[in-house]
Amino acid sequence: MxxxxxxxxxxxxxxxxxxxxxxxxxxxxxxxxxxxxxxxxxxxxxxxxxxxxxxxxxxxxxxxxxxxxxxxxxxxxxxxxxxxxxxxxxxxxxxxxxxxxxxxxxxxxxxxxxxxxxxxxxxxxxxxxxxxxxxxLLVDDSDGVVLGGARVPAPVPEPAAGARPIGPSVWGACRSLVRGLVHPTGPADAEPEGHRLRVEADGELLNDLDRPVERVTVRPGADGRADVVIRLPGAEEPLRARAGSVTVSGADFHYTADNRVAGPVRTRTWALRPxxxxxxxxxxxxxxxx
Structure with a gap:
């Protein structure tokens, strides 16, 4: 509401x-x-x-x-x-x-x-x-509270070993242009794979580990249930569900709760308290x- x-x-x-x-x-x-x-x-x-x-x-x-x-x-x-x-x-x-x-x-x-x-x-x-x-209110399985919402974003890729940030310059722009012409479909242009996460809502399986997800969002909704949104890489529309309890599990992942970073955890359950x-x-x- x-x-x-x-x-x-x-x-x-x-x-x-x-x-x-x-x-x-x-x-x-x-x-x-x-x-x-x-x-x-x-x-x-x-x-x-x-x-x-x-x-x-x-x-x-x-x-x-x-x-x-x-x-x-x-x-x-x-x-x-x-x-x-x-x-x-x-x-x-x-x-x-x-x-x-x-x-x-x-x-x-x-x-x-x-x-x-x-x-x-x-x-x-x-x-x-x-x-x-x-x-x-959302309450998680460690007795933590969430007022606005929780989100599991896709992991940020780690920089290559020895890589360092490059500031903007004419030479840097020229090198980027050359790389784009030589390798127009190289790995740097590939979209991130996303998370391999299992998502369950009131015990019903919404997504399993064989399908990567870009982001999972859980927030208080209406009628005593939480709104669940799962964004899939490349999909135009997300998966949506409403449930009283949502469980996300998989390899170690971080998440944000009310804009605070938490984790890593391997599973987290949020239950709505109307x-x-x-x-x-x-x-x-x-x-x-x-």
Whole structure:
């Protein structure tokens, strides 16, 4: 379910007391945005401010939140760390989480995908006046959480022994042209073979090791199932499926989960947990306060 669809079904609530946890990286990267967000939050609701210096202090502050609604100020990593901590403590369903993104563009890709405003003022106001929306979650077989999606890309070919990068130059361009004329269909022009991966969705075999794949993507979908997309080398259309559980296995492979590189592993299973956590997001126009 997309962010606008979820917004239409959200529940708008008064923020009550807040526990504002400021990630150390946010203070270092953009202290001014942190100050602005803190001022807006404190002006709109009673708030306790926590400024942890280590991950351990971050976890302790979150564990001692009591009845206060947690508000995390930081980048995507801070949000992921918070959800992972609450998942490990089996407290994701104890209440809604709020998030004020602070960081560079690359560090806030997940926030944007979830529909969180990336401006300090807009995000803080959404914390105070937004709606609580239930969101799906992927949990892997090592108890890791994935909010946006996981992807197994094709491996990057290793450079030949002794090879070194060549900068752009007229001589380099001439050599490339000559190589193309002499060897127009040489190995350098061949497409990568891809991964030899076995992909199963709810126990049904979608792809076996005899057919290489270019990329496998798993992300929360709709109706309590995950969307699975398998791209095959040379194929115009990918294979698509929807399932509650997806297993990818094969030779050692790396994967990305919410833009973080993980692995290598030989097998990984992701299971969808429908509406497993709650996030405060901007209210849709016309949503009524309850």
């Amino acid at each position: 997309s962010a606008p669809d979820i917004a239409a079904h959200g529940t708008r609530q008064r923020p009550g007391q807040l526990l504002v946890v400021i990630d150390p990286q946010a203070r270092r990267s953009d202290g001014e945005s942190v100050r602005i967000a803190k001022d807006v939050l404190c002006a709109g609701a009673p708030a306790k401010i926590c400024v942890p210096d280590t991950p351990e202090e971050f976890a302790r502050a979150l564990a001692r939140r009591g009845h206060r609604r947690p508000v995390v100020i930081g980048d995507d990593r801070a949000l992921l760390r918070t959800v992972a901590l609450l998942h490990r403590e089996r407290e994701l369903d104890a209440g809604a989480l709020a998030f004020v993104p602070v960081g560079g563009v690359a560090e806030l890709a997940l926030a944007r995908a979830l529909g969180v405003p990336v401006g300090a003022v807009a995000a803080a106001r959404a914390v105070l006046d937004g709606v609580v929306r239930r969101l799906d 509406q497993a956590w709650s996030l405060v997001l901007p209210a849709a126009r016309g949503t009524q306060r309850t």
